[in-house]
Amino acid sequence: MRNDMKMVNEIKPIFDTIVFEIKKQRKKFYFFFSITILIAFLFGYLLQLIPENLLSDTYTEFFSGGLGFLNFLTLFSSCLFFSGIICSEFDKRTGFVVFPKINKFRFILGKYLGNLILVVSIVAIYYFLIGLLGFWYYGPALNIRIFYSFGFAVLYVIMLSSFVTFFSSFLKSNTVTIIITLVILLIGFNIADSIITLILKDAFEPLYSLAYLGNLITSILEFPFPDPRYVEFSFGGMGPGGMGGDFTIGTWLTPSIEMGITMFSIYIIVFFVLAAYLFKRRQL
Numbered sequence: 001m002r003n004d005m006k007m008v009n010e011i012k013p014i015f016d017t018i019v020f021e022i023k024k025q026r027k028k029f030y031f032f033f034s035i036t037i038l039i040a041f042l043f044g045y046l047l048q049l050i051p052e053n054l055l056s057d058t059y060t061e062f063f064s065g066g067l068g069f070l071n072f073l074t075l076f077s078s079c080l081f082f083s084g085i086i087c088s089e090f091d092k093r094t095g096f097v098v099f100p101k102i103n104k105f106r107f108i109l110g111k112y113l114g115n116l117i118l119v120v121s122i123v124a125i126y127y128f129l130i131g132l133l134g135f136w137y138y139g140p141a142l143n144i145r146i147f148y149s150f151g152f153a154v155l156y157v158i159m160l161s162s163f164v165t166f167f168s169s170f171l172k173s174n175t176v177t178i179i180i181t182l183v184i185l186l187i188g189f190n191i192a193d194s195i196i197t198l199i200l201k202d203a204f205e206p207l208y209s210l211a212y213l214g215n216l217i218t219s220i221l222e223f224p225f226p227d228p229r230y231v232e233f234s235f236g237g238m239g240p241g242g243m244g245g246d247f248t249i250g251t252w253l254t255p256s257i258e259m260g261i262t263m264f265s266i267y268i269i270v271f272f273v274l275a276a277y278l279f280k281r282r283q284l
Helices: 002-024 026-048 059-082 087-091 104-138 144-168 174-203 257-281
Strands: 230-236 246-252
Touching (some): 002 026, 002 104, 026 059, 026 104, 059 104, 087 174, 104 144, 104 257, 174 246
Antiparallel strands (some): 230 246
16 A cells, blocks of 8 residues: 555656646647648648649558658657756756755656657647548548558657757757757758768768658658668759769668667667756756
């Protein structure tokens, strides 16, 4: 009985923090909920303007096209929801109030889980809306690979959240964390991918890139899975001075499923361990 009460006393503060965080962040959730509906509505409206013979051949191809907006949705929502997980407690000095009453790691865990529930809910809503549009155009043609895609989308959100939480553990403010993480995720990784691929071509796969790993969300929908995963595109008449010759650009399409899961797991563990270490050393 005492053990049960002890467990309840340990879990209840985390649950209470989750509920409090969800209520606290509800305005952000309503904003992204509205954006999600707007994107789905615009996507559905644009499809009305496309001749029927130009629509995707299959439900899965249609779904993959609809997920083109998901990358920006997950990036911005992750940065905005998780940027203040740790640094806001130091910036606002709230730790002096709450930490003596609740273990600081349970408090941060509760905050994290509350925000994770909200962001995953946004992703789930988007999948549901795209699924409804697909049902409207193609009928009941649900494919198991869509659920695999959603699973990778959730893993991607957890990886992004661990990345943002890591920066939140040592940066001084919520705003700075948002700006830096957005710049790295939107620009930094893409520039690095382009440079390394241009120089090393197929000799080095950019598994370090969170943006590249996110390609699994849509590539898992393809059947068969992309093979080869590195492709080159040639452009005629693009030689030196624009006078003849071919100009070739290569790109990596997606990591393999096994390597993608491995890298997701490694990044999640590493970023969370580093965030916990820096948080422990940081003084209120």
